[in-house]
Amino acid sequence: MNSVENNDKLFMQRALELALKGKGQVEPNPLVGCVIVRQGKIIGEGWHQKYGEAHAEQNAIESIQDKSLLPGSTAYVTLEPCAHYGKTPPCCDLMVTQKVGRVIVCNVDPNPLVNGKGIRRMKAAGIQVETGLLAREGRKMNEEFFKRMEKKKANTAV
Numbered sequence: 001m002n003s004v005e006n007n008d009k010l011f012m013q014r015a016l017e018l019a020l021k022g023k024g025q026v027e028p029n030p031l032v033g034c035v036i037v038r039q040g041k042i043i044g045e046g047w048h049q050k051y052g053e054a055h056a057e058q059n060a061i062e063s064i065q066d067k068s069l070l071p072g073s074t075a076y077v078t079l080e081p082c083a084h085y086g087k088t089p090p091c092c093d094l095m096v097t098q099k100v101g102r103v104i105v106c107n108v109d110p111n112p113l114v115n116g117k118g119i120r121r122m123k124a125a126g127i128q129v130e131t132g133l134l135a136r137e138g139r140k141m142n143e144e145f146f147k148r149m150e151k152k153k154a155n156t157a158v
Contacts, residue, residue: 011035011042011076012106012134018047018056019078019141025050030079030109030145034060036100038073057081057091061098071099078138080109080131083117092118096125105131106138110149 018033026032026048034056036044043066046059054062057077064070081091081103095103103122108131109115119129139146 007040008076008104008133011037011074012078012104013137014042014045015056015076015078016106016134016137016141018045022048022050027051028145028148030142032056032077032079034078035076036060036064036070036073037076038069043069043073052087055082055088055091057094058088061094067098072101074102074104075100076104076106076133078106079142080105080107080114080116081118081122082109082111082114083121084113086113090118090121092121095122095127100127102128102130104133105129106134107131107142107146110146112149112152 015033015035018035019031022031029048029051031048032055033047034045035042044060044064046063047056049059057075061070075095081095083090083092105119108119119131122129
């Protein structure tokens with residue numbers, strides 16, 4: 001394993017740690033953490049803190065003092081950035097407008113409103129997207145959310 005892969009794992013592990021800070025506050029939504037890195041240094045961190053409020057990606061971006069560092073940065077997100085309007089706007093669009101260069105996603109969001117759409121939109125905008133880093137840990141953290149979404153998907157299948 002090279003140093004880039006090691007760093008990627010360390011940054012995703014930090015995002016998973018941040019996500020846990022939302023436990024008991026965000027349900028029925030999943031726990032999500034986000035770490036934004038520029039040139040090997042963390043420049044922003046966030047997590048989904050409370051149901052109905054800003055998601056992890058928005059909180060991480062808002063934590064960055066110098067927004068000029070965002071273009072070309074790497075975001076480590078524990079769950080695929082959302083692709084729909086709910087109580088908040090789509091986080092995948094935020095990644096695009098802030099010109100994040102690379103997004104590493106722990107788990108694809110099984111919610112039928114997202115489920116790959118966020119990834120496709122970011123890729124279409126030229127963002128390099130990778131999935132599956134520490135996926136087992138991310139899924140375990142949001143086990144109930146995954147079960148609920150997969151059951152919902154199975155019940156709506158034709």
